[in-house]
Amino acid sequence: MERTLSIVKPDGVSKNLIGEVIKRFEENGLKVVGLKMISMDKKEAEGFYAVHRGKPFFESLTTFMSSGPSVVMVLEGEGAISKTRELMGATDPKQAKEGTLRCQFATNIERNVVHGSDGPETAAFEIGYFFNALEIFSP
Ligand code: UDP
Ligand code: MG
Numbered sequence: 001m002e003r004t005l006s007i008v009k010p011d012g013v014s015k016n017l018i019g020e021v022i023k024r025f026e027e028n029g030l031k032v033v034g035l036k037m038i039s040m041d042k043k044e045a046e047g048f049y050a051v052h053r054g055k056p057f058f059e060s061l062t063t064f065m066s067s068g069p070s071v072v073m074v075l076e077g078e079g080a081i082s083k084t085r086e087l088m089g090a091t092d093p094k095q096a097k098e099g100t101l102r103c104q105f106a107t108n109i110e111r112n113v114v115h116g117s118d119g120p121e122t123a124a125f126e127i128g129y130f131f132n133a134l135e136i137f138s139p
Contacts, residue, residue, distance in 0.1 A: 001138075002080040003033070005126035007115035010068035013037075017105055018071050021114055024087050024101060025075055034074030034127075034136040042066045048129055051122075057110065064110055072130045076138055081123055084116035 008021045022032060040048065045065035052058050075084055089100025093112060096103035106112035117123035127136075 001076050002078065002120070002123075003074055003076050003127060003136075004080045004084050004117045004123045005115075005130065006073050006075055006084055006117075008071040008073075009111070009113055009115060010064065010070055011107060011111040012105070012113040013069050013071060015105065015113075017113060020105070021071075021101060022073070025073075025084065028083060028087055030075040030077040030080055030083060031138075032073050033076045033138045034131045035071070036073075036130070036135070037069050037071050038130065039069045040066045048126070061110060074127050074131055074136055081117055081119065085118065088114050088116050 006021075006025065008018050012018065012021060026032065042062060045062040046053070046058075049058065049062055049065070052061065077083065087101060089096030089102035089106075091102070091112060092109040093102045093106035094109075096106070101114050102112045117126050
């Protein structure tokens with residue numbers, strides 16, 4: 001069983017989309033095995049997005065991600081990483097397929113409602129960034 005890390009970003013939380021995002025994942029066979037609301041400070045957001053340090057959007061992205069609470073979750077299921085990313089849609093909502101979370105709810109390429117890990121190594125790093133073993137409930 002594969003695991004991935006997803007986040008309802010601060011824009012998603014403020015638009016009351018926590019339930020909508022979780023429902024979409026659950027309806028598509030993903031199991032929520034870890035869940036919490038957090039509020040990242042700037043340093044924590046910078047650490048989470050360390051792979052993007054130096055990119056033109058890094059400063060604005062990490063300010064946005066530390067602007068309010070987020071909901072972080074660990075999802076488990078067959079092909080959880082790619083399934084989550086499919087349900088999210090492309091980073092830029094203008095490119096996102098119809099019916100995806102980002103197509104439906106994102107404001108712009110930065111405020112795009114939801115995060116999902118992009119591969120097994122990033123998933124392991126990102127899950128460990130927010131959860132310890134005792135906070136993940138898997139049969
Ligand atoms: N982002 C942005 N401008 C860009 C590219 C990305 O503001 O040109 C933000 C956006 O919030 C995105 C996050 O940075 O979700 C991480 O970028 P990545 O390329 O990893 O996209 P994702 O994996 O989230 O689809
Ligand atoms: Mg990414």
